[in-house]
Amino acid sequence: MTYEGVLTKMQTEFGNPIQYYLVFEHSFLNVNQLLDKDIAIHFIGYQCLHCGKKKKIFRQGFCYDCFMSSASAGDWIMRPELSTAHLGIEDRDLVYEQKVQLQPHIVYLALSSEVKVGVTRGSQVPTRWIDQGATQAIPVVEVPNRYLAGITEVALKKVYADKTNWQKMLKNDVAPADLFKEKASLKFLIPKEAQEFYDMNSSAITQMHFPVLEYPKKVTSLNLDKTPDFSGKLKGIKGQYLIFEDGTVFNVRSSEGYVVQIEV
Template sequence: MQYQTVLKKMKTELNYQVQYYLDVENDFLVLNQLLDKNIELSFEGYQCLCCGKEKKIFRQGFCYDCFYNSAAVGDWIMKPELSTAHEDIEDRDLDYEKSVQLQPHIVYLALSSNVKVGVTRKTQVPTRWIDQGASKAIEIVEVPNRYLAGITEVALKEHVADKTSWQKMLKNEISTDDLIEAREKLKQYLPEDAQPYFLANNGKITEINYPVLQYPKKIKSLNLEKSHVYSGKLKGIKGQYLLFEDTTVFNVRNNEGFRVIITIK
């Protein structure tokens, strides 16, 4: 079977095991059903996810012009502490920025390689954790806007990592740190403005299991722009990565905006 599509990040559903779906044409692929099957990926070109033009992708599925003009990729996306909509100050598009920034956000701890702190909109729990390949996650605070979440993350990352080692995550080399214990230790470092939002009665850990038959011992990252065609047997899916039998890994999200042909053999 063969499918043509412009790559977008895989959609997910948290069940006993994460279910993965990939948009293709006017349909979707249930990727869990493709485990142990041979898949060919063929690079055909680019299509910006913002303007829809066939222009080279710069970052995050956007062409150069859209990346530096679209409100959807302002600096506050990666650095929530730069959010200004709560002060009625525009970055690129105030209406859009208010719609995203002025809603409940969660600051959390996740265990994907080591313990890390992160920020996400409440509506993106647990999607954000799955996209990072976290095996466990726990919420710390729920704040009413992105700015408060950002300054909380900045304060906490002085005491805990804010990055995942993606290689260790894909190899399933996960630390055994206690998230509840880590949360309690970090409570004292919350900014004053965030302290009233500490989730004192929510110490629940979310555990996440991924559809992986075989974890790679070494990692070889697939660059479709250079190789153009790749074929391999799918052995697992974790985070936004496809894991293949020959230790090749493919980050779907990092290749958003690429037009590809997917052949299931």
């Protein structure tokens, strides 16, 4: 069978294991069903996720013009501490920024390649943790806006990494850690503006189980601009990556806006 369309990040369904779906305009594909099977990916072109034009993708599935102008690509997306909607100050589109920034956000610890700190909207739990390839995660604080989450994350970055080492994550080269103990030890790091939201009694650890038959010993990233045609046997799915038998890994999320044909 052949599927064709614009790549967006795989949709997920929490379970044991996590279920993954590639969703196109007129079809969808349960990727778990492709495990241990040969699939081919063919690069066809680009389509900006914002304007829909067939323009080269710059970042986050957007062409350059949309990335520089769209409210959904502002600096506060990657750096929550730059959020200003709680002050009524516009970055690119105050209505959009208020909608996204002025809702509950969670600062969390996750075990992906090591213990890392991160921020996500409450509505994105556990999706955010799944997308990062975390095997465990625990909320640290739940705050009412993105700014408070951002300054808390900045404070915790003095101790914890804020990025996942994707190679270690995909090779499952992850040292064990006690997230409950980590959370219990960091209260003194939380800014005073967010201290009231720290609740040690809310310490449930979420476990993620990924559909991986075999972890690679070495990984090589597939870049569709350099390798427009690829085929291989799928051995696993973790984070937003497809893992192939030869150690090739394909980051679906970083390829958003790419038009592809997939043969299964």
